Amino acid sequence: xxxxxxxxxxxxxxxxxxxxxxxxxxxxxxxxxxxxxxxxxxxxxxxxxxxxxxxxxxxxxxxxxxxxxxxxxxxxxxxxxxxxxxxxxxxxxxxxxxxxxxxxxxxxxxxxxxxxxxxxxxxxxxxxxxxxxxxxxxxxxxxxxxxxxxxxxxxxxxxxxxxxxxxxxxxxxxxxxxxxxxxxxxxxxxxxxxxxxxxxxxxxxxxxxxxxxxxxxxxxxxxxxxxxxxxxxxxxxxxxxxxxxxxxxxxxxxxxxxxxxxxxxxxxxxxxxxxxxxxxxxxxxxxxxxxxxxxxxxxxxxxxxxxxxxxxxxxxxxxxxxxxxxxxxxxxxxxxxxxxx
Ligand code: KG4
Ligand code: ZN
Numbered sequence: 001x002x003x004x005x006x007x008x009x010x011x012x013x014x015x016x017x018x019x020x021x022x023x024x025x026x027x028x029x030x031x032x033x034x035x036x037x038x039x040x041x042x043x044x045x046x047x048x049x050x051x052x053x054x055x056x057x058x059x060x061x062x063x064x065x066x067x068x069x070x071x072x073x074x075x076x077x078x079x080x081x082x083x084x085x086x087x088x089x090x091x092x093x094x095x096x097x098x099x100x101x102x103x104x105x106x107x108x109x110x111x112x113x114x115x116x117x118x119x120x121x122x123x124x125x126x127x128x129x130x131x132x133x134x135x136x137x138x139x140x141x142x143x144x145x146x147x148x149x150x151x152x153x154x155x156x157x158x159x160x161x162x163x164x165x166x167x168x169x170x171x172x173x174x175x176x177x178x179x180x181x182x183x184x185x186x187x188x189x190x191x192x193x194x195x196x197x198x199x200x201x202x203x204x205x206x207x208x209x210x211x212x213x214x215x216x217x218x219x220x221x222x223x224x225x226x227x228x229x230x231x232x233x234x235x236x237x238x239x240x241x242x243x244x245x246x247x248x249x250x251x252x253x254x255x256x257x258x259x260x261x262x263x264x265x266x267x268x269x270x271x272x273x274x275x276x277x278x279x280x281x282x283x284x285x286x287x288x289x290x291x292x293x294x295x296x297x298x299x300x301x302x303x304x305x306x307x308x309x310x311x312x313x314x315x316x317x318x319x320x321x322x323x324x325x326x327x328x329x330x331x332x333x334x335x336x337x338x339x340x341x
Contacts, residue, residue, distance in 0.1 A: 005308025008091030009083025013054040014304035017066035021312035025066035040171040048086030077311020080108030081329035088328035118306035136269035137163035148313040151339040155207025165211035190239030197244040273297035
């Protein structure tokens with residue numbers, strides 16, 4: 001079975017072809033980073049316009065790379081939400097149109113579920129249940145995952161997402177967009193102990209996060225240095241900031257695994273490309289006897305292979321006719337903390 005995945009929830013237009021639900025034949029990602037860079041963040045209106053321009057060539061490239069044509073595709077899987085509505089609509093309408101014309105099924109997929117299940121696209125795969133930490137530009141959340149369709153929310157950010165904090169701090173330090181990669185690069189040569197940024201533990205028993213406080217702490221440090229005419233060492237700020245964020249993410253994830261007596265954790269989402277986060281989670285996992293799984297950095301950031309894989313599971317386990325009346329959604333919904341798929 002050949003499935004075409006389409007992703008356009010934020011600023012990446014992506015398409016992928018998978019055979020037998022999990023073998024990646026192609027995985028094309030067109031990033032809009034250069035378009036949004038000068039604004040220091042994603043401009044929704046520009047993002048949706050760019051998706052319109054790129055969706056067709058990106059899908060065509062995915063088909064060509066896989067060595068297939070649209071006539072060979074047996075089902076479509078497309079991100080339905082959460083994300084920017086204007087961006088989501090481009091991929092979703094495209095998928096609906098192809099499904100209608102080609103008379104093949106299409107399925108709408110939750111982007112967070114896609115990030116979590118991306119761990120099944122390659123390498124060592126975890127058994128169920130596992131704890132999943134999803135950290136990206138739009139989300140920071142911990143889930144208990146019991147099977148491919150059951151995601152129980154344990155905690156999430158009460159304000160900024162972890163990636164958003166990286167992006168905002170980078171903007172403040174005039175490092176460009178997106179912030180994560182450049183901050184982690186500078187952090188490698190900075191001193192993480194030069195500044196002691198606050199760790200927002202919140203309720204020590206709970207699994208919620210907060211990253212707006214640390215962002216404000218960075219603002220204050222920068223202003224204090226400027227007032228005293230002292231030059232700031234950006235590398236040190238990056239290293240100390242990164243350490244504070246990573247420490248909270250790792251500690252809460254390991255605590256969740258211990259609390260629920262689950263010996264496996266999965267790390268995913270754009271921020272999961274962060275080297276220090278990967279390193280510390282692996283180290284703590286070894287210390288605590290918890291197996292740590294993480295997709296390679298290319299599959300941690302937004303891509304359509306994860307959407308095709310998730311759609312395939314949904315088609316297998318929740319077979320139903322997907323009406324052309326389906327619509328996109330900007331936020332995930334939950335029923336008693338279970339992600340509604
Ligand atoms: O998952 P993703 O590609 O898109 C969303 O769904 O948001 O994540 C993008 C986010 C951005 O905020 C970016 O700064 C962050 O992931 N990111 C990183 C790194 N690479 C990307 N954050 C920290 N360290 C990195 N190496
Ligand atoms: Zn994402």
